[in-house]
Every structure is written in structure tokens, then in C-alpha cells.
Amino acid sequence: MKNYQLRRLSDQPILQTSDVKPAIDGFEVLGAFNPAACWFDGEILLLLRVAEAPRAEKGTILVPLLEDQNGVPVLTIKRFTEPDEDYDPRVVTIDGKQYLTSLSHLRLARSQDGIHFEIDIKPFLFPARMDESYGIEDARITFLEGKYWITYTAVSEHGPAVGLAVTTDFVTVERLGIILPPPNKDVALFPEKINGTYWLMHRPMVSDIGKPSIWLAESTDGVHWGKHRFLFGGRGLTDPAFAWEGGKIGGGPEPILTDEGWLLCYHGADATHAYSLALALLDKSDPTRVLDRSKAPLLSPELSWEREGFFPNVVFSNGWVMWPDESAQAGKIWVYYGAADSGVGLAELVQA
Template identity: 50%
Template sequence: MIRLARHPEPILKPLPHHPWESRYVFNAGVVYHNGLVHMLYRAMGEDMISRLGYAISSDGLNFYRLDQPVLIPAAPWEARGVEDPRITWLEGKFYVIYTAYSGSEVRVSMASTTNFITWTRHGILLPDEDNKDAALFPEKIKGRYAMLHRRPPDIWLAYSDDLIHWTDHQVIMRPRPGTWESWKIGAGAQPIRTEWGWLLFYHGVDDHRVYRLGIALLDLEDPARVIRRQEAPILAPEASWEREGQVPNVVFTCGAVEINGTYYVYYGGADSVIGVATVQKEDVERFCRGR
């Protein structure tokens, strides 16, 4: 059974002298590229508007972050925040799927960049519906782009020919009644390719609104087919900074990477700080092989 080992302390905390991230930092998306971990994280200051900060690390634990946010609200549908980024390296660009919050509606939106400083915005991907927890697959599947998203309470899969218009929506995972994921589930980190299937770190919420993390494996050629899904959670809120904060009893991931035989899963603790938990690649491989 897979269990993540948490780093004993948060790796990013709010910075009081940065007004835009003085209250909370959480829900970080990550990508490992050219030997560095690139992180986008959700930050909130005194105005309680979400912006995205950028941090970089050579070891996955110690991060240098910029003084200013790199992505801020720029349209009416995101007036109250750009939230929960998931990063995918695809066809020479970093594509970031994020939640746009207008104050009353949440929409799946996308931006792209090559350097995390200058951005191209692609707008809302799934119009006219509240939706979030969306993540792009890092390659085409049978000639089409693929994306996970969440129509409550389930995880859905959709396909596209141009990354903008999405069709063929289908449910691939549902909550399991009477368990740690009984209320709703959602994609966490961007799907990670392994030789056995797409590795998915996801979140589940129980009837008491406790957020935990789970793990599943999707078929490489048909990710609508769930090959394996662990019954027990891989991480639960146990540390004080996961149990107490803006939203108590929450561990919530938006990104994971594999570095030198170790998977690093980055997550928000109680919607207040950023933590990381790890698992060895050989343990994940045993899960993938069903051993």
C-alpha cells in the first residue's frame, strides 16, 4: 500500500512584507524541466484575491521565489482570483490550467508560457459551467489532446483537437460511498506517464469535509479505463499546519514530479501553507504492477 512521507515542515509560508502573499500560500502546481522544479502557487494577501506566484528549486525542497506575482486577474471572469494552477509541458510550452473565480462563478481557464514571466492567455475552456480541478495530459492520445476536469462530484475526461474546444466528455472516476472520498473527488497533479499507465495523484473529500489524497492508474491508450485505484488514502491531514488554517483538515495537491527515483507531491496544508510529501519510485512501480 502506498503512503506518502511528509516533509516535517512547510516548504513555503506567507511573507508578511509581500502584500499579495501575506496571508496564505497554497495549492502549488509544479513541473520538472531541465533539472529544475518550477512551481506556480496560489497566494492571497490582505485583499483576499488569489494571484499566482513563481518559485524555483534545484532540489525540490528549497525554493527561491520572485517578489511579485507572475499571473494576476485580468478579465471579469477572474476578478476575484486566479487559483489552483496545474502545469503541463506540452509541445515546447508550459500550459497552465487554472481556476478563474469571478466572485460568483468558477471557470476552467488556460494560459501558456515559455519562461513563467510572459504569458499568452487562452481564456475559458469549458464555458457556461462551474468547473475546476482540470489538468492536461502531457502528450496527445490517439492524435488528440486530453484533459481531466471535475463536474461535481466526479472526475471527467475530455478530448480536443485544438486545446480550446473540448468534447467527448465522460466520467472516469466517482466517489466511493462510506469512505474517505465519499462526498466528491477531483484530479490533483497533472497525469504522469509511466510504462504501466498514467499515474494520477488525486484528492477526495469525505462527508465531514476532510480532504485527503489518493492514487490511481489510468490506461495509456484509453485513460477512461481505470486500471487500479488504491482504497486507502496516501496522505491525510495530520500535522498541525494541515489541520488548522484558512480551511481546516485539508491536504490538496496540484502538482507532482519524479526526481532521481523519488516522487515529490506538493500540496496545500489547510489552504494556508505549502508542504511536500514523497514516495520512492519502486513503491509506486509496485502499485502500478498490482503487487
């Protein structure tokens, strides 16, 4: 993958947490990051992950989540006494049960130049089911067969699962439910059928044996998935030169079809949880065949706003856009990336 580079188009974030107003009364926005992206009706659309939390109360841990009340999911706030010992302010364990201290949803942002965005006040997708009770995170958008297929991480007390929704106009949206059970995430559909079937990449989460890796699956209807198979994992386990992807690995946005094959953006994390971006190339007619991979990361956290934030030392992309021929930036590929879980950066994928 020596012929590709990721070049930052700005040394400042194009969106940051302070640009987003809370959707819930009494809440504050903790982060706006990790956007899905697509071209729609003459504009670039982003689906931002917006993490909100109740305004802090001294000595109290506040947990926003959906609870089942007579068969209806209702947004509630649970209150717990703050422990005396140190604890992770993002994920807390109370009486043996884990909770998130923020609730994420997906928010639309629109731009004609791809740089200056207007952010909707209301959420586009807000947690509405008990399998989304802890939030909706990190979407991907694939335009396929006249519809925009949106995959996202649906988090509940049972872990992270993969939800699917579809829209044709980004006004109305239809949830199709959970397509992969927990624990799983980082799912993106391929933008066309291959050999008559739908394909997606996903990242099962492992426990005692194995490390996170990227897998493929097939479907005849885009909803029910099977033929799961391993695609690739991090090389840092056996080669210290690849330590940058030795801790975690996962797929990014939807693959792009090029003359050489399917171009895939993915993230790797090292042992310190610093995230970088890289590329892989898959065979056109058999995406289980990996033709090439980056020998080094194309983008790593270097700027202050990529290194400092809600979750430091992260560049993470789940959205890129190839500008259409009729646009001013025809043929260019712009990569939108979350930075330190606190803002959004922009880079261009170029061939050296």
C-alpha cells in the first residue's frame, strides 16, 4: 500500500464538542466524534456520534439509560453514591453491573463544501429499544440498491451488538433491528453485491483466546447473515514492527471499489490504546483474499487535539466520501475521523 497517503486538510478540527447543543434538557455534550459520511442530494452528510450526560451532581454518579416501564423503553437517570476510591468516569460497576455514564445518539450534520457543517438540533437516531438502552454509537453508511444502509453499535447491558437502519431521504428512517448479536461492532456493508450476495465486514470481540480481528459475512437479504469467516488480524502479536496494530484492530467505513480491488480503511491500536489508520486491499470478486496491507499507519495521533480529549491518542474513521464527478472536488476521497473522542478531523486520501 505504498502508493497511498492520508494528508490532513486542516490542522484544526472541523467540528468539535462545543459546536453541538445537547438534545436532552438538563444534559451536556461530552463528545461529538466518529462520524459516518456519505454524499446525498448535493451535500456531504455526517452522522455524528454525540455523547451526552446529565449535568454533574457532587458526590453522585448519574447514569442515563432506557428502562422498560410496562413494555415501553423510557429514558431515566439512575443515581448512585460516588465511591471513595478511584474509578473510570466513563464505565462504572455498581453492585456487579456495568453502566455507561453517557448516552450516545446519532446526529446529522450537512455541508456543501465538506468542511463547514450545519448540525441538526434533534437526533437522527436516538436509543428507542431495550437493545439500545445504553446508547447508539459509531455508525457506517453504505449506499446500496437505492437506499442508505446505516449500521451502528447498539449498546445494552448485554454488550455491544450491531443494529441496522435504512433511509432514502435522511428524513424518515426504518430500524430493521439487531443483525449481529453481542459482542460485535465495526460493521460496514459493501456497496454492491458480490457473486449475487450481500457482504459485510465485522469485528467479533474475543475474551480469553484470540485477539480482535476483522471478519466477513454474507447474506441473501441484507438482514440475515452467515458464512462468517476470518479476514485478518493485527500483525503486532508476532512482529514488533507492527506494534501500532498489536492491541486492537477493526474495520472503518464501507469499502470502495477501485481498479485494483476493494479498498478498505481500518484502525489499529497499540498496547497503550493509541489508535491509528491504515488500508487494506481485497480481491474484487473474492474479498476473502487480502492482496495488500499498509506496512505502517497512514495517520496517527500527532496534533494536540488528536492526543488530548475524552479518550486521548485516537484517530478513528468510520466515514469517508468519494466526491462525485459533478462536484467541485470530483474523484477526491475525503476521510472524516474522530479525534480523541472529542472532535472531527479531515484528511484526503491521495496516491503518491
